[in-house]
Structures are given as structure tokens and as C-alpha cells.
Amino acid sequence: MADPSSYRPAPGAIPTAPGVYRFFDQHGRVIYVGKAKSLRSRLNSYFADLSNLHSRTQSMVLTAAKVDWTVVQTEVEALQLEYSWIKEFDPRFNVKYRDDKSYPWLAVTLAEEFPRVMVGRGPKRKGNRYFGPYSHAWAIRETVDLLLRVFPMRSCTKGVFKHAKQIDRPCLLGYIGKCSAPCVGRVSADEHRAIVEDFCRFMAGQTAPMLRRLENEMKAASASLEFERAARLRDDIGALQQAMEKNAIVLRDGTDADVVALAEDPLEVAIQIFHVRGGRVRGERGWVADRVDDADTGELLEKFLVQLYAEQLYAEGDPEPPEAASIPREILVPAEPSSVETLTRMLSDRRGSQVAIRVPQRGDKKVLMETVSRNAQEALIRHKTSRAGDLSTRNRALEEIQQALDLPTAPLRIECFDISNLQGTEVVASMVVFEDGLPRKGEYRRFVIRGVEGQNDVASMHEVITRRFRRLLDDRAAAAPVDGEGPLLVDPTTGAPRRFAYTPSLVVVDGGPPQVAAAAQAMLELGIDDVALCGLAKRLEEVWLPDTDEPVIMPRTSEGLYLLQRLRDEAHRFAITHHRSRRSKSMVESLLDQVPGLGEVRRKALLAHFGSLKKLRAATVEEIADVPGFGLKTALAIKSALQQKPEGESINTATGEVLGGVDNRAG
Secondary structure, eight states, X not given: OOOGGGXXXXXXXXXXXXXXXXXXXXXXXXXXXXXXXXXXXXXXXXXXXXXXXOHHHHHHHHHOOEEEEEEOSSXXXXXXXHHHHHHHHOOXXXXXXXXXXXXXXXXXXXXXXXXXXXXXXXXXXXXXXXXXOOSOHHHHHHHHHHHHHHSOOBOSOHHHHHHHHHHTOOOHHHHTTXXXXXXXXXXXXXXXXXXXXXXXXXXXXXXXXXXXXXXXXXXXXXXXXXXXXXXXXXXXXXXXXXXXXXXXXXXXXXXXXXXXXXXXXXXXXXXXXEEXXXXXXXXXXXXXXXXXXXXXXXXXXXXXXXXXXXXXXXXXXXXXOHHHHHSOSEEEOSSOOTTHHHHHHXXXXXXXXOOEEEOOOSHHHHHHHHHHXXXXXXXXXXXXXXXXXXXXXXXXXXXXXXHHHTOXXXXXXXXXXXXXXXXXXXXXXXXXXXXXXXXXXXXXXXXXXXXXXXXXXXXXXXXXXHHHHXXXXXXXXXXXXXXXXXXXXXXXXXXXXXXXXXXXXXXXEESSHHHHHHHHHHHHHHTOOSSEEEEEEXXXXXXXXXXXXXXXXXXXXXXXXXXXXHHHHHHHHHHHHHHHHHHHHHHHHHHHTTSTTXXXXXXXXXXXXXXXXHHHHHOOHHHHHTSTTOOHHHHHHHHHHHTXXXXXOOEETTTTEEOOOOOEEOO
């Protein structure tokens, strides 16, 4: 622990202007980022009597070894810079809101000739329009099933659509009236897009005009004695009303708003948000975070709103501007954020029109806020219950590994290595990292084995362990203490962490005694004697230690064994992914070698133009010929070469994925 007085800035050195400040630990890592209207006033508060600070703030000040700051012109700039630095440095003492689950989206692929509606999760893609997020995938699928009766747009995958087009026969949805069957030409592309636009308008909340139009059409059909069509329209109106009932009206004035509420205790905070569009709840989400300082409700809300709206990933091609599609006109909160005027200006600038942040006092909005608050309270209770189980399980797993391997302390950082190859070709290795029993995917690493010929997993393991720990020694030397300060674990020129400089508590190799012996020999040659080592053999899930004749047998129900299995499986998955991509790339390049006049430079230019092997395989002869420097004759030769099937392997021509082949790995 450092004495705060040892790094306190000199009196008068801190400016009174607004700005953003950073605290660093003895290794040069950023551990806290904050902003202030007056840097002098705010920073001086950290160096006052420690007994008056929150316990987590005390811990941060005592952990820190340095503080610096950046002056900005306005509070809006300070807010934006603070968010950018928190995202870049991921400081351990800043609040991190974690989404408590994955929420489904409803997407319409507007960029396609015949747009498709689908339910999915994960990142948004360019060219799609998104609705949601929603609480449950099954609920939105039920709603879509109802709406397809009224808006019979395409909902099938590319494969199903292509197959129906080839056999000139629609799928079941086309026969039962839930698809207009553009695959067989029942409607043109323009007619199908008109259906899609009606669907999007309905999902966007423009329901009243749609219902009025259908009612008018129903009355007109009835007046002209077209009773069958009138009955169908009546059923369509019923389907729309049934779909609307799933999202009841909560705000009578048809407001577009996000309603945010939180529940907090001294250790954690849970935040819940309802997305209200057109007066109806269109989706909800929840987050939880650890309390890292003595921030009040207003400060917690400000940090959350900045995180929520600072990067809205709506795809290009939406009919609305990205910010307008995601930031509503009104944000309802239980208390005013600490810098409400600054935050309002920032969000209004991003949206392109005025945004209001209000605390509801009465009426429907107040009632809705109480509902969201109850959801936040329940989410906090659920999270605390589940987290207690997760933490105790992870702690038990680490303690069991410590006892089984006779380690001096629990292995808080574990690195696992795996080898993957295809009959001795394209040999690669993977390194995955778990800290506190959880994966740290940002620190995963891949290695291409170059110093080993043929299929030799033992020699490959020796090489990868040698390369990893030689890098550890190099980074240790580069991070050597300077002028009495602690080791610098960040690059002073780039600010990037020296991730290889972190010493693992335990190294796990995928395999038995041969692989363990190879890893131990590599570490011995480099003089690494402070890192524990073991191997996990898949056949009987035996744990092998160096220089032992008998394995360590952990109970099958052991949480420690389960954690080691997760490590080994994650390392294998990561290695296989890398191996397949290299195998596919080398296979395509070998096929292109057969094309006369296509050298290495032109091959690279071709792959750079299309961006991926998958897109190159899917390209037509005309698209290849349009690449600068490629004519029709060369394009025909390239297309012919790519359609060949290499001996011993098969290729999915739709995706470019290698389907065949045998994978060999250690253990």
C-alpha cells in the first residue's frame, strides 16, 4: 500500500478548470478514471482525512502510486473523455455495469432484395433494421407468427429460400398464407418490399393508421358483397389487436421514452430500463454493478446513462438517423443525474433534437416508474442470490486445485495451452487465460508452430511454452523498476498493457506425461521456477505433474476438475478455430496457384478486395472480372479453380468452410 502523501501533487499545481483525472498503480496501470468541474477541488478531496472516505475509495487511494489529469474546455468534453478512458483502460475501481442476460432483437434485413424478418441476439449488422430488445425470444416469435398472417413477408433462411426457388415450389408458410412466396414469383420485389415497410411501420408503433386502413377495406369489401375478403380482413384486424395486447399501453400520450430505475445497497446496484415506444413497452433490460465508491444515486445514474447512450450500434441503412433511432425524446429517472444539464446537452447533440431528462411526479409515468423500480429490486435480489453461489463455487474450485496440486496459494491466474494440426500440417497452438475462475478472452493468444516438422505434439508444446516464457522474461526486463518505482506493466510509448509480463500462478497443458515433460523442460531451460505446471489427459481426466509416475486423481464431482476441464476445452476450441481458418486459407491459395499468371501479389489483391475467402467463393465471374487488373478470362479460371474439391476434404460452397479432414491434438 502506498502513502497518498508520497504522490500528492504540489500545492497550487492542480488547475481549477474542468477536466478528467486518472489514478495509476505502481505498475503503471490505470485503476480509476473520474471527471470534475474543478480538478483542484475534486482531487484535493482524495488526499484529505482517509477516515472520511468510502472504504472502496480508501482502497483505491492506497493502491494508487500516481495521479495525472487532462484539462478540457467544457463539462460535455469531460463527460465524453471520461467514458472513452474507462472503455480504453477498464479501470478496476470504476463502476462496470454488467448486462444480467442476453436479450433478443427482432431484425428485418432491409439490405436484401427480398427482406427477411428474424429473431436473433448479439451484435447488430449493417443494413438491418432492429426492434427491441425484448424480454423473451418465445414471446416475440409468437408475435411475429401472428403478424405474418397480416404481413406475409419472407421469414426463411437463405438456404430455404434458394432451395424453394430452384424447385419452383414454396415452403409450408407459402401454402398456409404466412408468406407471399417471392421465391416462386407470386409477388415482385417491389410488392414484397411494400409488405415489409407496412410490417416495419406497425412494429415502430404506427398501429392506429394500419387498423383504420384495414377497417375501411373490410367495410368496402362487405359493401361490394366480397364477403370472403371481408372475413379475411376481419381476421387480420383481430390478429393485429391480439399482437398489440402483448404490449399493453402504459403511457396514454403515446410518448417515446426510456424509463430507468435502480435498486442499491452498500455493495451493489441494479438498474432496470423499460423502452417505451408509441406509449407501449417494446422491451426491457437489466444491469448490475459493484459499488466502487461513495457515489450517490445521481452519480450512478449519470455513469449508467453515459454508458448506455455513448455508443449506440444501430446499423447503417436504417430509415432514421442512428442516434434518433436509439435515444428517445424523453428519459424518465428516479432522481436527477449529478450533471443533468451537461448530460442533456450531450444526448441532444447525439440525437439531433432536444432530449428531456425528467423525474416523474404524478400520473401514468409515476406509476410506470414504480413498476420499473420493483423490477430493479427483484433483479438485485436474484443477482445477489445467484452470485453468492457462483462466487462460492469458483472459490471452492480454486481451493480444490490448490490442495490437489499442493500449491502455496490458490491459482488466481491460470494459462492453458493446446496443440492442433492436420496430419502434421498447419500446426498451431492456443493459450487461454482464466482469472479468478473466469475467462479473460482479451488475453487469449494464438501461436503458429514453425520450428517443428511433421506431427510432433511434444516438440510443438516445447516450442510454444518456450516462446510464451521467453516473452515473459523479455517483458519482465522491459518492465524493470525505474527510479525506485514498481515494475511498469504497460508500454510507456503506446500505453498498452504488457500482457505477457503477468506471471501465471498455474500452467495447464492439454496432454499427459510427454507433454508435461516437454513443458517442464522448456521452463527449466529458461530458468522459470516460480510457476506451477500440470497436464490434463483427456482419456481418464488424469492430472499429471512433472517428474511423477502416478497421476493426481480428482473426484469426478470436483469443482476443481470441472474448472480444469473448462480450461482444456476452451483452449481446444480456440486452437481449432485458428487451425480451420489457416487450413481453409492455405487450401484456397493452393487452388489459386493453379491459375496461370496469378502470382502472390495478385492473389493478395484479390483477397483484399473481397475481404474474406467466403465472399470470394460466393462472388460471380463478373464480380471477379471487375477487380482492377483481372479480366474475364482470368476470372473464369479463378472461379473454376475455387470450385474444385481438394483430395481428402470437402467444402461447403455456400460458406467456404472446410468440412472434412482429421484433427489431431495432444491428449
